[in-house]
Amino acid sequence: xxxxxxxxKRTASRATSFDVAALARVSQSAVSRAFTxxxxxxxxxxxxxxxxxxxxxxxxxxxxxxxxxxxxNIVAVILGNLRNPFYVHVLEAFSQRLKALGRQILVFTVEPxxxxxxxxxxxxxxxxxxxxxxxxxxxxxxxxxxxxxxxPIVLFNRYIPGSDASGVRxxxxxxxxxxxxxxxxxxxxSFAMITGDPRGTTSQDRxxxxxxxxxxxxxxxxxxxxxPGLSSxxxxxxxxxxxxxxxxxxxxxxxxxxxxxxxxxxxDMLRGRLGLTAPRDMLVAGFDGILEANREPYRxxxxxxxxxxxxxxTLALMHLDxxxxxxxxxxxxxxxxxxxxxxxxxxxxxxxxxxxRAATPRRRGPARSRN
Amino acid sequence: xxxxxxxxKRTASRATSFDVAALARVSQSAVSRAFTxxxxxxxxxxxxxxxxxxxxxxxxxxxxxxxxxxxxNIVAVILGNLRNPFYVHVLEAFSQRLKALGRQILVFTVEPxxxxxxxxxxxxxxxxxxxxxxxxxxxxxxxxxxxxxxxPIVLFNRYIPGSDASGVRxxxxxxxxxxxxxxxxxxxxSFAMITGDPRGTTSQDRxxxxxxxxxxxxxxxxxxxxxPGLSSxxxxxxxxxxxxxxxxxxxxxxxxxxxxxxxxxxxDMLRGRLGLTAPRDMLVAGFDGILEANREPYRxxxxxxxxxxxxxxTLALMHLDxxxxxxxxxxxxxxxxxxxxxxxxxxxxxxxxxxxRAATPRRRGPARSRN
DNA sequence: CGGCGGCTTGAATACGCATTCAATGATTGC
DNA sequence: GCAATCATTGAATGCGTATTCAAGCCGCCG
Numbered sequence: 001x002x003x004x005x006x007x008x009k010r011t012a013s014r015a016t017s018f019d020v021a022a023l024a025r026v027s028q029s030a031v032s033r034a035f036t037x038x039x040x041x042x043x044x045x046x047x048x049x050x051x052x053x054x055x056x057x058x059x060x061x062x063x064x065x066x067x068x069x070x071x072x073n074i075v076a077v078i079l080g081n082l083r084n085p086f087y088v089h090v091l092e093a094f095s096q097r098l099k100a101l102g103r104q105i106l107v108f109t110v111e112p113x114x115x116x117x118x119x120x121x122x123x124x125x126x127x128x129x130x131x132x133x134x135x136x137x138x139x140x141x142x143x144x145x146x147x148x149x150x151x152p153i154v155l156f157n158r159y160i161p162g163s164d165a166s167g168v169r170x171x172x173x174x175x176x177x178x179x180x181x182x183x184x185x186x187x188x189x190s191f192a193m194i195t196g197d198p199r200g201t202t203s204q205d206r207x208x209x210x211x212x213x214x215x216x217x218x219x220x221x222x223x224x225x226x227x228p229g230l231s232s233x234x235x236x237x238x239x240x241x242x243x244x245x246x247x248x249x250x251x252x253x254x255x256x257x258x259x260x261x262x263x264x265x266x267x268d269m270l271r272g273r274l275g276l277t278a279p280r281d282m283l284v285a286g287f288d289g290i291l292e293a294n295r296e297p298y299r300x301x302x303x304x305x306x307x308x309x310x311x312x313x314t315l316a317l318m319h320l321d322x323x324x325x326x327x328x329x330x331x332x333x334x335x336x337x338x339x340x341x342x343x344x345x346x347x348x349x350x351x352x353x354x355x356x357r358a359a360t361p362r363r364r365g366p367a368r369s370r371n
Numbered sequence: 372x373x374x375x376x377x378x379x380k381r382t383a384s385r386a387t388s389f390d391v392a393a394l395a396r397v398s399q400s401a402v403s404r405a406f407t408x409x410x411x412x413x414x415x416x417x418x419x420x421x422x423x424x425x426x427x428x429x430x431x432x433x434x435x436x437x438x439x440x441x442x443x444n445i446v447a448v449i450l451g452n453l454r455n456p457f458y459v460h461v462l463e464a465f466s467q468r469l470k471a472l473g474r475q476i477l478v479f480t481v482e483p484x485x486x487x488x489x490x491x492x493x494x495x496x497x498x499x500x501x502x503x504x505x506x507x508x509x510x511x512x513x514x515x516x517x518x519x520x521x522x523p524i525v526l527f528n529r530y531i532p533g534s535d536a537s538g539v540r541x542x543x544x545x546x547x548x549x550x551x552x553x554x555x556x557x558x559x560x561s562f563a564m565i566t567g568d569p570r571g572t573t574s575q576d577r578x579x580x581x582x583x584x585x586x587x588x589x590x591x592x593x594x595x596x597x598x599p600g601l602s603s604x605x606x607x608x609x610x611x612x613x614x615x616x617x618x619x620x621x622x623x624x625x626x627x628x629x630x631x632x633x634x635x636x637x638x639d640m641l642r643g644r645l646g647l648t649a650p651r652d653m654l655v656a657g658f659d660g661i662l663e664a665n666r667e668p669y670r671x672x673x674x675x676x677x678x679x680x681x682x683x684x685t686l687a688l689m690h691l692d693x694x695x696x697x698x699x700x701x702x703x704x705x706x707x708x709x710x711x712x713x714x715x716x717x718x719x720x721x722x723x724x725x726x727x728r729a730a731t732p733r734r735r736g737p738a739r740s741r742n
Numbered sequence: 743c744g745g746c747g748g749c750t751t752g753a754a755t756a757c758g759c760a761t762t763c764a765a766t767g768a769t770t771g772c
Numbered sequence: 773g774c775a776a777t778c779a780t781t782g783a784a785t786g787c788g789t790a791t792t793c794a795a796g797c798c799g800c801c802g
Contacts, residue, residue: 013519013520013521014520016787016788016789017788017789018788026751026752027751027752027753028752028753028788028789029751029752029753029789029790029791030750030751030752031789032788032789032790032791033750033751033790035789036790039790040749040750040751041750041751042749042750042751045750045751057516057519057520059492059495059496059516059520060496060788060789061496061498061787061788061789062496062497062498062789063434063437063438063443063497063498063787063788063789064438064757064787064788064789064790065788065789065790066434066757066789067434067435067438067756067757067758067759067787067788067789067790068756068757068788068789068790068791069757069789069790069791070757072434074477074497082459082462082463085456088453088459091453091478092453092480095478095479095480096480099479099480104477104479104493104497105477105478105479106445106475106476106477106478107462107466107476107477107478108466108470108475108476109463109466109467109470121430122475124430125430125431125432125433126433126434126445126475127432127433127434145428145430148384148428149384149385149428149430150384233666268666268667268668269667271667271668272667292663295604295639296639296640296642296643296668297639297642297667297668387757387758387759388758388759389758389759397781397782398781398782398783399758399759399782399783400759400760400761400781400782400783401780401781401782402759403758403759403760403761404760404780404781406759407760410760411779411780411781412779412780412781413779413780413781416780416781431758431759432757432758432759433759434757434758434759435757435758435759435760435787436758436759436760437759437787438757438758438759438760438786438787438788438789439758439759439760439761439786439787440759440760440761440787441787
């Protein structure tokens with residue numbers, strides 16, 4: 001375990017391609033070629049190089065490599081809010097896909113509500129090949145700088161009308177409509193929503209779709225309660241309380257949480273403090289389709305975002321493999337959203353049979369092990 | 372929004388320090404100095420440089436900088452399992468602290484149970500300044516390579532006896548004892564544990580402390596059920612079922628989930644499928660002290676890991692600011708763990724008063740029935 | 743048998759910045 | 773008033789790799 005040079009300072013002895021070249025009795029070029037797939041080098045010589053590299057524990061220096069190739073194979077992922085499991089799932093999905101593509105991830109977390117300009121500037125210093133932006137504001141100055149530098153930047157789960165940056169998201173308006181429809185089908189009469197950060201089209205679109213569909217059903221009013229402190233479990237819980245303190249309106253019998261984590265906060269507040277259970281005392285629905293919302297205490301009716309498809313589209317927009325492709329500007333790519341029936345709304349007769357559910361074990365079925 | 376060169380290919384026009392120097396009529400050295408805090412440069416000249424840089428949208432190239440300084444200011448964080456919110460909180464904590472220290476994070480996710488050697492090699496290519504390893508195996512060959520290269524590597528929430536790598540963790544044995552003690556104080560007679568990955572000292576130590584303390588209390592047996600598919604919510608749920616199918620032992624009246632997420636899975640399975648509620652039908656406790664376990668459906672009694680202290684110790688071990696300090700080898704740094712009373716165990720008389728709880732709203736108030 | 747194209751190879755160079763070194767001008771101390 | 777110290781400056785060099793370029797080598801076709 002402990003070698004001879006025990007108390008040694010950090011000797012920082014890192015073999016370079018020249019060291020390997022010397023040991024293998026070849027040129028440095030040959031070493032470089034040995035580690036470059038598809039490079040022109042005789043098989044026998046490559047083996048000799050790899051052998052020498054192994055002996056020296058040689059690890060190619062990607063930093064130096066990046067300096068000449070002008071590609072780092074690093075993608076920046078800027079996250080706003082890891083308190084919402086949705087974005088954790090998003091990070092996981094990107095991590096998995098980018099690993100498969102041989103890319104690294106530089107993560108940035110930004111205070112929810114703060115703008116992401118600083119994070120983007122940090123990212124640019126590292127010459128990242130692309131930027132994925134979730135849940136954060138961005139200035140047009142930044143998008144313009146990125147374009148000037150040839151860095152693709154894709155907004156995930158949001159879009160900014162008129163912006164140069166492209167965005168991948170789901171059909172939030174349509175999703176909001178699905179929830180309204182489910183509520184109407186269940187015979188609800190009085191409606192409420194809990195929203196988080198009112199900036200951003202994601203939230204607005206969901207509200208719009210919801211209200212729009214209610215209108216078509218003849219419902220002209222819906223209470224909209226904005227949670228304090230932006231989107232969060234706790235904010236939603238507080239918003240539910242506030243909603244119940246309003247005496248000017250009838251108590252709602254259907255509650256739409258703008259995302260699952262807030263719907264969960266609402267459900268817990270309803271049950272724990274107000275003694276109300278869904279769907280008996282109130283219908284509840286969320287949005288996102290996160291794993292956690294399908295667990296026993298919630299079984300939330302929600303709209304599932306097609307994360308995997310969204311991730312794939314995001315990667316496609318970035319053209320990581322052919323950097324010379326012109327960057328797509330201002331593309332808005334909405335993907336279809338799908339209603340997932342849980343148990344916080346009664347299921348209408350037509351939907352009584354088995355439904356596709358979120359990617360968790362069959363509800364109440366024999367639990368399977370894989371996670 | 373759209374400038375004149377609309378359909379332009381990726382022009383990749385990035386100003387260099389030479390461009391800035393030319394515009395500011397100074398040498399490239401001056402530009403470098405203008406961006407280096409503490410460098411010797413006249414204030415007036417620096418301003419001139421910064422002005423020119425602004426005009427050109429100049430962003431210093433950290434890659435090139437790293438090549439000469441041999442420091443990237445990047446720290447690799449290797450994560451095993453983002454399905455467990457504990458590690459999400461850990462990532463958040465590191466992200467926040469490292470941002471404050473001006474460092475970037477390169478994240479790697481590793482399949483739970485897989486070894487992390489590949490991720491480490493990838494990290495080394497990027498000349499990261501340090502490695503933080505959570506929830507993953509590591510070979511002695513890797514630790515040795517890291518040491519040879521002068522890269523500090525710190526294991527988070529685990530340690531490997533006899534390894535060169537240092538580790539920061541909490542006192543898992545002591546924590547396990549605390550849970551046993553809480554169960555004993557509540558008068559439990561028959562005990563069970565649900566464990567995940569049996570490799571790794573973290574899980575073993577918790578089991579050991581638990582069993583050890585039970586022995587001291589005169590209890591000689593405890594059922595240990597290993598969840599299929601390693602540590603996970605679903606695995607724990609399955610393990611609970613398996614536990615109840617064992618007819619050879621009395622049904623346990625106290626259940627220790629090796630971590631909170633598994634305890635949550637157990638609680639949901641008990642309640643949803645077996646109709647059992649904690650603490651009425653069974654005492655339940657977990658370990659970690661995650662936010663989620665203190666929500667309404669759980670209110671879990673658990674042992675809180677001092678994440679912030681652990682993060683701080685981890686950073687201290689890495690000596691990011693003085694790279695010439697010899698790397699600490701094989702340090703094992705256990706921090707004290709603290710019992711957090713929830714509602715899944717009865718609180719003994721002495722603890723009836725207010726306790727420090729996790730940061731969520733006060734547990735249920737007067738349950739008003741508004742109907 | 744001559745020539746041509748394809749595959750390998752190594753020397754040299756570029757990538758963008760930090761830093762060393764020597765020189766200059768400015769300032770202080772005596 | 774002069775020497776000595778100090779702050780500021782630019783030219784030059786190095787960091788580790790990829791890539792270009794020209795040269796060497798081989799086999800193959802006509």
